[in-house]
Amino acid sequence: MADFQAHIKQAKKNLKNLSEASLKINDSWDWQVTISYYVAVHLMNARLADKLNLHYKTHKDVKIALYNSSLPCKVPDDIYTAYVSLENLSRRARYLCHEDSTMSNETGFYTYDRHLKKALLKLDILLNYFAKEYNITFEKCAIDCLDIKSQIMTNFFYKQVLKAG
Helix, strand or coil: CCCHHHHHHHHHHHHHHHHHHHHHCCCCHHHHHHHHHHHHHHHHHHHHHHHHCCCCCCHHHHHHHHHCCCCCCCCCHHHHHHHHHHHHHHHHHHHCCCCCCCCCCCCCCCCCHHHHHHHHHHHHHHHHHHHHHHCCCCCCEEECCHHHCCCCCCCEEECCCCCCC
C-alpha cells in the first residue's frame, strides 16, 4: 500500500492536473471539483498512513478514522468538515445529486463555477492544514474561474485564459 510520501506525491500531481484542466477546459467545473476532492483523499490517506500505518479502501472507513477521537489520526473538526464538504460537492459533480443528502434528487443538480469556488475554498483549508502540520509546500495553482477572483486563498489564484474566437 502507498505510504505517506506516495500519497503526498499523488496529491501534488492532482493539484497540477486541476490547474491544467482549469486552464485548458475551464468550464469543466464537474471534473475540477472531482479532482479537488481526490487531492483531499490523498492528503487524508497520507495522514492515516503516517499516524497509524492505516490503508483504508473505502471513503467511509477513512472518515470514521479521521473523526474518531480515540485515534491519533483524528483531524480537527474544521478540517473534517472541509473534507466532507468536498466529498459532497464531488458526489454532486459525479452523480448530479444535491450535495445535501436531505434534498430531493428528482432533478439533476449540475455543477457550476460557484461549486468549484466552494470546493477550492475547502481544499485551501486542507492544504494549509497539511502544509503547517507536516511542513509541506504546495505549488500555487492557477485557476480560470471568475468566481475566485476576489477570494483570498493561499494555494489558488485566478488566471483568465483568453479564448480564441
